[in-house]
Amino acid sequence: xxxxxxxxxxxxxxxxxxxxxxxxxxxxxxxxxxxxxxxxxxxxxxxxxxxxxxxxxxxxxxxxxxxxxxxxxxxxxxxxxxxxxxxxxxxxxxxxxxxxxx
Numbered sequence: 001x002x003x004x005x006x007x008x009x010x011x012x013x014x015x016x017x018x019x020x021x022x023x024x025x026x027x028x029x030x031x032x033x034x035x036x037x038x039x040x041x042x043x044x045x046x047x048x049x050x051x052x053x054x055x056x057x058x059x060x061x062x063x064x065x066x067x068x069x070x071x072x073x074x075x076x077x078x079x080x081x082x083x084x085x086x087x088x089x090x091x092x093x094x095x096x097x098x099x100x101x102x
Contacts, residue, residue, distance in 0.1 A: 010092055012084040013044040015077040018056070041072060041080050045088035052091045055084045 017039045040059075045052040057080055059072075 009046075009048040010085065010088045011046045012081060012088055013046070015041055015043050015081050015084070017072060018042045039072070041077065043080060043084040045084055045091060047088065047092040047095070052088055052095070055080070055087060 018041070019039060041057045043055045045055060
């Protein structure tokens with residue numbers, strides 16, 4: 001669990017690769033080993049002890065647009081973590097706004 005800032009209740013979990021059995025196929029011939037296992041990334045969003053949601057991201061294609069095996073870089077995971085923190089903050093602010101309107 002990491003927080004967006006030391007004084008904030010907003011936080012996100014560690015970015016994790018979730019093993020999955022799903023595959024992508026970019027060709028019509030299924031015998032040419034063109035199917036690749038997709039490992040989505042998952043990040044849980046928090047406000048204090050409350051879970052706001054989960055951000056999951058799947059790759060669409062390989063980095064070069066071909067059907068190569070996708071691997072997440074540490075920079076990819078850092079960018080996903082930053083996006084998750086922003087999303088958690090936005091969801092928390094929206095929740096506070098809605099609760100004050102009731």
